[in-house]
Amino acid sequence: MKSYMIVCYAILVKSGKWVLEPVEGDSKPTVPTEYTIAVAEYLATA
Numbered sequence: 001m002k003s004y005m006i007v008c009y010a011i012l013v014k015s016g017k018w019v020l021e022p023v024e025g026d027s028k029p030t031v032p033t034e035y036t037i038a039v040a041e042y043l044a045t046a
Helices: 001-016 033-044
Strands: none
Touching: 001 033
């Protein structure tokens, strides 16, 4: 896992372009499973 990717995914989730977890009926890209927890923790502390 690359630490810089956590920040990248967090920016994408925060901007609404990506979602943290899959949502039924939503076609947005999803953060890869191995990064989900790390991105969630980053967003909670940022």
